[in-house]
Amino acid sequence: MPEGQAAGPVALEARSPYELRVNLGAGVAETDVRTALVSGEMGFLHSFTTGSAVDGPGVRVVAWTTGCMWRCQYCHNPDTWTMTNGIPVTIANAAAELGKYRRGLKVMGGGFTLSGGEPLMQDRFAVKLLAAAKAMDIHTTIETNGYNGDRLSDAELETIDLVMLGIKVWDPERHRRLTGVEIRPTLEFARRLAARQRPIWVRFVLVPGLTDDPADVAQIAGFAASLGNVDRVEVLPFHQLGRYKWEQLGLNYTLNEVKPPTVEAVQKVCAVFRATGLNAQ
Numbered sequence: 101m102p103e104g105q106a107a108g109p110v111a112l113e114a115r116s117p118y119e120l121r122v123n124l125g126a127g128v129a130e131t132d133v134r135t136a137l138v139s140g141e142m143g144f145l146h147s148f149t150t151g152s153a154v155d156g157p158g159v160r161v162v163a164w165t166t167g168c169m170w171r172c173q174y175c176h177n178p179d180t181w182t183m184t185n186g187i188p189v190t191i192a193n194a195a196a197e198l199g200k201y202r203r204g205l206k207v208m209g210g211g212f213t214l215s216g217g218e219p220l221m222q223d224r225f226a227v228k229l230l231a232a233a234k235a236m237d238i239h240t241t242i243e244t245n246g247y248n249g250d251r252l253s254d255a256e257l258e259t260i261d262l263v264m265l266g267i268k269v270w271d272p273e274r275h276r277r278l279t280g281v282e283i284r285p286t287l288e289f290a291r292r293l294a295a296r297q298r299p300i301w302v303r304f305v306l307v308p309g310l311t312d313d314p315a316d317v318a319q320i321a322g323f324a325a326s327l328g329n330v331d332r333v334e335v336l337p338f339h340q341l342g343r344y345k346w347e348q349l350g351l352n353y354t355l356n357e358v359k360p361p362t363v364e365a366v367q368k369v370c371a372v373f374r375a376t377g378l379n380a381q
């Protein structure tokens with residue numbers, strides 16, 4: 101897919117987000133990390149993949165940032181929680197790398213997705229990289245938990261063609277137990293995107309015994325349908341691919357006994373979303 105040679109040295113190479121990555125940015129001084137966060141001239145990426153068909157419309161280049169303030173019990177990439185686990189990369193190099201795929205992405209009706217971790221932990225870097233993609237006429241998507249959505253100005257929202265918004269669970273207490281934080285900022289961000297008519301795909305991870313309460317799912321469906329800007333709902337079955345990361349990082353993984361949901365269970369939840377008029381899959 102690349103059109104030609106890199107426009108200079110880059111710190112990126114395509115790697116799977118499922119690889120455990122730690123301390124790749126540990127050599128960067130804390131003051132430099134802080135300066136980078138303020139300026140957005142440098143960011144930290146866990147990995148960088150090409151040819152993804154599951155991270156937004158069409159075929160995507162995906163950059164996975166490090167840094168997340170949430171602690172979801174089912175997180176499959178806990179190595180992304182710590183920002184300095186990622187590779188430090190300048191905005192110029194990240195944009196140059198992305199530029200190599202510009203023509204191929206156009207032909208395949210795809211684009212660029214910034215995922216994580218939580219990309220808006222590095223909001224200035226995210227804004228600059230998304231703006232660089234837009235300047236190259238590349239479709240832009242961000243996958244976010246929405247918690248830091250208020251860090252983006254209205255003008256900056258315009259540089260994002262699609263927001264893939266994770267809604268984890270509806271009940272506030274359950275949300276706090278599952279993620280460690282409150283749900284309110286996520287819902288406020290969703291309402292703000294709706295008011296500005298910015299498209300959303302809702303992502304909902306179905307975890308048996310944790311997020312599958314029928315009344316809770318119905319609340320999320322009702323909320324999503326009421327927004328008017330949700331083009332799609334993706335019901336993602338829980339899996340155990342990230343368990344080894346929890347073990348290797350010495351973290352307390354509490355879902356060892358949880359099995360992925362059945363196909364029927366996923367279909368049942370999709371039906372709840374569809375019953376509200378949403379396009380769910």
Ligand code: SF4
Nearest residue numbers: 168170171172175217
């Ligand atoms: S918001 Fe995403 S990256 Fe952060 S802990 Fe939850 S699942 Fe993991």
